[in-house]
Every structure is written in C-alpha cells, then in structure tokens.
Amino acid sequence: MSIIDISEVKPGSHVTLHYRLSLADGAEVINTFSDKPATLLLGAGQLAPPLEDILLGLKVGHHSTFQLAPGQAFGPRNPELIQRVSLATLRENSMIGEDFSPGDLVEFNAPGGGRYAGVLKEVGETSALFDFNHPLAGQALAFEVKIIGIL
The missing domain is CATH 2.40.10.330 (Thrombin, subunit H)
Known part of the structure; x- marks a missing residue:
C-alpha cells in the first residue's frame, strides 16, 4: 500500500518549484527550469502576492502557465x-x-x-x-510553474 501525497499549496507552505516569468513578447525575466528549483515560503514576500495567490491550491506535479493581464502581477504603473x-x-x-x-x-x-x-x-x-515603479509594473506576463514539493 502506498501513501499518496494529496497536500496542496497553502499560505505558509514551503514550496519547491521551477518557475519562469516572461514578458508578453516572450522575453524571460527569470527562469529556474534550466537550473536548480527554487524553494519559497509563501507569505514571506519572496514572490509578489498575486503570484503567490496563483500557487494556492496547486498540488505536487502540477505544471502549467498562467497569463497575467497588464498590471496584475506587480500593479499598474503609477x-x-x-x-x-x-x-x-x-x-x-x-x-x-x-x-x-x-x-x-x-x-x-x-x-x-x-x-x-x-x-x-x-x-x-x-x-x-x-x-520608482516596479520594473514589471503595468506589464502583461506569463508565469509558468511546476510544483516539485510542498512542506
């Protein structure tokens, strides 16, 4: 009998993942897929809150790309x-x-x-x-994630 890990990402989770953030034109901002994965503590400010919100509820093995409207991830330009x-x-x-x-x-x-x-x-x-705007404020972005582990 095997135990199936049904845990999902919750506030306060330590999440090990690969992620890629790119502009609408495909220019990469950050990409951990070609390197070692990142481990982040949700709620610690390591990712913008809207990006953390996308991770909530995802399970180990989840891999998809989310399209973010201009200003959705880092707010509108002010x-x-x-x-x-x-x-x-x-x-x-x-x-x-x-x-x-x-x-x-x-x-x-x-x-x-x-x-x-x-x-x-x-x-x-x-x-x-x-x-003094965030460099990605007002940008449409693609956020690709692959969840590797959740603690």
Whole structure:
C-alpha cells in the first residue's frame, strides 16, 4: 500500500518549484527550469502576492502557465512614482561620483531605515529623473510553474 501525497499549496507552505516569468513578447525575466528549483515560503514576500495567490491550491506535479493581464502581477504603473531627485540629495547620500547611466537600477536609503530602488531615466544639471515603479509594473506576463514539493 502506498501513501499518496494529496497536500496542496497553502499560505505558509514551503514550496519547491521551477518557475519562469516572461514578458508578453516572450522575453524571460527569470527562469529556474534550466537550473536548480527554487524553494519559497509563501507569505514571506519572496514572490509578489498575486503570484503567490496563483500557487494556492496547486498540488505536487502540477505544471502549467498562467497569463497575467497588464498590471496584475506587480500593479499598474503609477505616474506619481516618476520623480526628480535633486543632485544635492544624491550628494548627501554619497551617490554623486558613482557611475550611473540611464536604465540603471539605483538603490536609496529610505527615511527611517530600509532601502528602495528606482530606475534612472535621465540626469539633468540640478536633478536626476527616477522611475520608482516596479520594473514589471503595468506589464502583461506569463508565469509558468511546476510544483516539485510542498512542506
């Protein structure tokens, strides 16, 4: 007599899986299928909550691809998150002199601790323009998952 594992992914589960996240045009963002699988703790912020929600209820061996509408996984793009940062502020954070180019992801110290990041769009004479949206915000995505184990 064999015991069949009927466990399914629940909040707080440790899930070992392969996953691939790609843009609508097929460009891969992340792919664990060609490497070792990932082990994630649901609810720990290792995946965006909408991606974690997709995993809930899946069983070991499940393998499929989910199509996500623009903004579904990482939220819509927020124009208020495109902001100018003065070069004086960048100097105060000792970031002037570092070699940044438009398109670079730059990390900042957040007031009160912690860190946040923005993509540098352009550097002017007195300020730099940053996009603090998640790089995948507003994007249509494909999320392929294969559940290997659940604890």
